[in-house]
Amino acid sequence: DLMIEFQQVYKSYGRGIDTLADVTFGIAQGEFVFVSGPSGAGKSTLLKLIAGLDVPNRGTVLVNGKNVGKLPGRFRPYLRRAIGTILQDVHLLSDRSAFENVMLPLTVTGHSRSAAAKRAHAAIERVGLSGKDGLRPQELSGGDQQRLAIARAIVNRPGLLIADEPTANLDRESARRIVEVFRDFNRVGVTTILATHDESLITDYATRVLLVKEGRVTDGGKRTPRLGGE
Ligand code: ADP
Numbered sequence: 001d002l003m004i005e006f007q008q009v010y011k012s013y014g015r016g017i018d019t020l021a022d023v024t025f026g027i028a029q030g031e032f033v034f035v036s037g038p039s040g041a042g043k044s045t046l047l048k049l050i051a052g053l054d055v056p057n058r059g060t061v062l063v064n065g066k067n068v069g070k071l072p073g074r075f076r077p078y079l080r081r082a083i084g085t086i087l088q089d090v091h092l093l094s095d096r097s098a099f100e101n102v103m104l105p106l107t108v109t110g111h112s113r114s115a116a117a118k119r120a121h122a123a124i125e126r127v128g129l130s131g132k133d134g135l136r137p138q139e140l141s142g143g144d145q146q147r148l149a150i151a152r153a154i155v156n157r158p159g160l161l162i163a164d165e166p167t168a169n170l171d172r173e174s175a176r177r178i179v180e181v182f183r184d185f186n187r188v189g190v191t192t193i194l195a196t197h198d199e200s201l202i203t204d205y206a207t208r209v210l211l212v213k214e215g216r217v218t219d220g221g222k223r224t225p226r227l228g229g230e
């Protein structure tokens with residue numbers, strides 16, 4: 001069953017240039033997909049179309065069978081819960097603790113404070129931030145800030161997780177550990193899509209690559225990652 005379907009999708013921001021042109025692919029439930037390509041290729045645009053944060057000029061983007069470009073406003077909150085997003089500008093609130101940052105998405109979904117706190121602690125533990133929940137984001141390392149962003153993205157238990165360059169600005173070892181956090185969520189069933197231009201991460205972890213280049217998306221198909229057995 002396809003969780004995401006692009007059908008002849010075109011996206012341009014004016015100026016007559018197609019940022020994405022004639023893009024068609026599908027992603028099945030449970031996949032772990034890397035979106036690769038040079039800076040400016042259109043990776044962020046692709047992720048924003050999936051998250052419903054942008055709409056195509058032509059073509060169809062389906063998520064869980066729903067046309068996200070044509071989703072009526074009242075279904076937007078549904079989409080926001082179904083998809084955990086970690087976009088480029090990680091909007092962690094600097095005046096709140098890590099714990100309060102993870103609590104935030106739960107306050108809008110109507111959980112009691114105690115149920116929300118239990119979930120927030122579970123999410124913080126899952127990403128390996130136990131003991132740091134009282135710290136403010138700026139007191140955390142770059143890698144731990146990404147972990148916090150992941151905890152906030154998954155705390156509502158979305159079936160789909162998308163992250164845009166989540167390892168930018170991290171050293172190699174921290175970057176690998178962050179990808180392994182995503183891989184762990186994928187292993188418990190969360191469909192996961194990571195955009196990166198880091199070829200070494202793709203070599204080590206990717207089981208499927210969508211290559212974005214000059215507006216076109218090439219499906220690299222299934223592959224065996226170097227660290228596939230771990
Ligand atoms: P990547 O994530 O691969 O670096 P992007 O999707 O951010 O690529 O950008 C692809 C192209 O689309 C770039 O040329 C960029 O300048 C352009 N672009 C992206 N977003 C916008 C926008 N909101 N307005 C105008 N141009 C944009």
Ligand code: ADP
Pocket residue numbers: 118119120122123126154155156157158159188189190
């Ligand atoms: P609990 O049931 O107490 O929340 P779990 O160990 O089952 O504990 O889950 C830990 C956390 O993992 C969840 O609170 C949630 O933040 C996160 N999570 C998000 N999505 C999923 C998922 N699809 N499967 C498992 N865990 C998820």
